[in-house]
Amino acid sequence: MKLTLYQVDAFTDKLFGGNPAAVIPLQEWISDELMQQLALENNLSETVFFVPAGGTDEYDFHIRWFTPAAEINLCGHATLASAWVLYHILGYEKPTIRFHCLSGLLTISRQGDIISMDFPAWKPQPLKDFPADLAVALGFVPFVNVYKYRDFLVELENEEAVRNCQPDFVRLKRMGEKAIITARGVEVDFVSRFFAPIVGIDEDPVTGSAHSQLIPYWAEKLGKTNLRAKQLSRRGGDLWCDYLGERVTIAGKCVFFMKGEINLK
Incomplete structure (x- = not known):
């Protein structure tokens, strides 16, 4: 065959x-x-x-x-x-x-x-309590918010913090979780990175499913439904996003x- x-x-x-x-x-x-x-x-x-x-x-x-x-x-x-x-x-x-x-x-x-x-729009929910290992796994970078739907969604202070984050992939894999880090963008509405060592991917270059969670989060936070996004992996990626309530469009x-x-x- x-x-x-x-x-x-x-x-x-x-x-x-x-x-x-x-x-x-x-x-x-x-x-x-x-x-x-x-x-x-x-x-x-x-x-x-x-x-x-x-x-x-x-x-x-x-x-x-x-x-x-x-x-x-x-x-x-x-x-x-x-x-x-x-x-x-x-x-x-x-x-x-x-x-x-x-x-x-x-x-x-x-x-x-x-x-x-x-x-589908996967609207993440705020977490008051989250595993202490999450902060360790993400290199003790200061958190603004921690939310979760399928994955942890962690807002950081700024784009530079997202770009410079150095996760401990072994610890993150041991937690059995995937994690999104994100912040307001300088030239776009928001930026992100995505880590998934639990499924064999330390860092995914550009992640559509993560944006099913990111779009509802940032649409509500920024008060707008049409958004431009960039994923800050080494390869980088550009996305056009719309929030439609129960659905999102990712282009x-x-x-x-x-x-x-x-x-x-």
Whole structure:
């Protein structure tokens, strides 16, 4: 059996920027074990697989995402990369793409070279008490607020504090948690970084699912629903965001890197 793999840099307009995703289109599902092995072999933050839905008018494709260590329930950059492959390589011509996933229905559209994703809004809740190890794991950087939905969301004093934070990934992994750090931006509305050693990713370059939590937080804090965001990883990423109440839209650009063939004997 042979599979085609596309590697796409998402949330960027520059090669070697954004977050690289391995995209493997399928006609039917292969085993979970094999998908996990392929994700480990690719050794990117996510490898994404999708298959045609067939026999339903509710959505167009089923989609699943794997880190090198585990399957996850939502991934923005690999969804963006999948949509780019469908639109630009596989000849998909409908105005929207409807993906069905573990987090429900995701609707994708495009305007020019910007692809927009309709994602769930995960509004984080304030935490009065949080593990003391969180401060240690984040290098004792001063906290402004600590919130949580799926992940810890920690607001820091400013963009420089986010940029310079040096986490203890071993301790964070031992806690069994993922963490977002964020602050008001200098040139954009907010900046962030995302750490997930528990699923094999010390720092994710650009994280759509984190913005499902960040957008409601900053929309309420800044009193605006249209937001520009930047993720301050080494590769960096740019996102256009909108808060719609129960949903958010996360938009960005993609750059194609390579096409390959996987030979499974």
